[in-house]
Amino acid sequence: MGVWTVLQERQAMLLDPAIRDWVLLPIMLVMVLVGVVRHQVTVLLNGPPRKADLKSARETKGLQRGGILRAFGSHLPRHAFEARKAYITEAFEKGTYLKDPKAGNKPKGNVMQDPAYVETMMDGMKKNMMNIVPQTVIMGWINFFFSGFVLIKLPFPLTIRFKSMLQRGIETQDMDVSWVSSLSWYFLNLFGLQSVFTLILGSGHAADAMRDMQAMSTMGMGPAAGPQMSPTGQPQDMHKIFLSEKENIELTEHEWGLDNVETRLLVKYGKKPRSILLDQKRAKALSAASSSSASSSSSSQAPIAAAAASASGSGKKKGRKQA
Template identity: 40%
Template sequence: MLITMSETELTLDPATRLWVLLPIFLITFLFNICVHYITTIFSSPHDKNVTPQEIKDSQALVRAKQLIRNGGLIPKEAFLSRKSYFNDPEDGYFKQTRPTLNMLQDPSAMLNMQMGKMAHIIPMMLIGGWMSYVFSGFLLTKVPFPLTARFKPMLQTGVDIENLDASWVSSMSLYILCAFGLRSIYPIILGETSAALDQTKLFADQAETMAAGLKQQDMNKIFKAEWEGLEVACYEDGLEKVLDQFLKQECLNETVEEYPRPETKGKHKAKLA
């Protein structure tokens, strides 16, 4: 006679609640808090280190773009002097060369990234191994709805009983659920890093993030592209016809718009009286 286990009622030892369920919660929680503090200790000094030169470069690129776009609004000499500041064959800004810092060649950037990842992965592996050694093989709880057998590998890691109902949750699965599911709780407990929006700081942050974004690229290539763009741009007086256009438009409007006419004058006097 085969009696499948799903039909029998399983009773869990109350001691598992005290010695397995609560320790799993506590350990994962405390462990993640420790990881948070360790990473902040390691990563804070490397945050956004931008050199003055990088800020200067990123701002110069913006300025050159503006010159190409709006150069027609300033006098010709002003345009040309700015153009030569960037593109002078001898000592133009875009003729300068910058040392190429590739991600692969820059050991410090590589190291930082690796350190950041390692700080997460190694303790995760260690604690996971220890957890499976100590707490493996318990059944802790049962989800209150029936599940198909496909959920078994997800909910019953470490308990390989074929006939067991799929809605039982094993200790290892609960550990994995805790390790990932508790993430959104930490910002609430540890306090979000407060970021007040302030006009001046907004600009500062913009400039720095822009420079930091450029850091990973080859400045020489960007300079060359920008140099070409400026070299092609020639001066076009955007204000040459402004007077003619203005007068033409005003002549059209003249019939519509109110001009000093006797009637308005009369009206005004009446108002004053």
């Protein structure tokens, strides 16, 4: 205890109250005001919402339909699942849900000549500018005026791994990890002011810097506003995506959700041992294996039977000629 008390006394620092009034609170206030201004400017730049493209929405919903069938096909009887499976795989093969079903997998022309693609790119660039410019200006302002300031001490201990995150701009090795520098205070406000923005601007506000950073990778505005974009910013080949989803659906095996529901219910409430379910699964697997082997043997014996039938028919014809 004595050594720990000495270490705490060595780490103790007294901060000037003016730092709180002229550095800590101004940084937080400026970031809140910048977020509000970003929200208003983004609303003005976006203008009225665009109407949803019916063909783009049809592509997206068709792809979602295949995923829903794979995920929740166990809630359907086998005949209903097989009917939907056959219909969706045929539609994906023919390109029924594509914007231009006749084009199929033909090579596309220059994407820059597509007005929807150009408009989506411009919207993404506007979002990036509204995110990059304010944050660059604030970081430059903090580095120029408040570089090397220690602003606050966190009321809980942290490990040494947090030192590089909380003490950016202060090159010291002996300072306690709980002390926060001015630049780190900026990053803490960048990640922690989202609830304040929601309280001031409401849900769905445009002051969320983290959401804009995630949108920078896609440069898109949603599935109904334009073409589907890949992480590189190029339009995706929906025909290849549909073919890939078709293969996934074909490999999906149906398992009826109400199969042995009485036994599973009794096992759940402890009326029967759990080993009964394992025995039923093994019996089902053996029956499936035997049926598959029987079908393969019947298919292999079919050519032999056909050859024997043809040979017997030719023998009868020869016998008739000799008679």
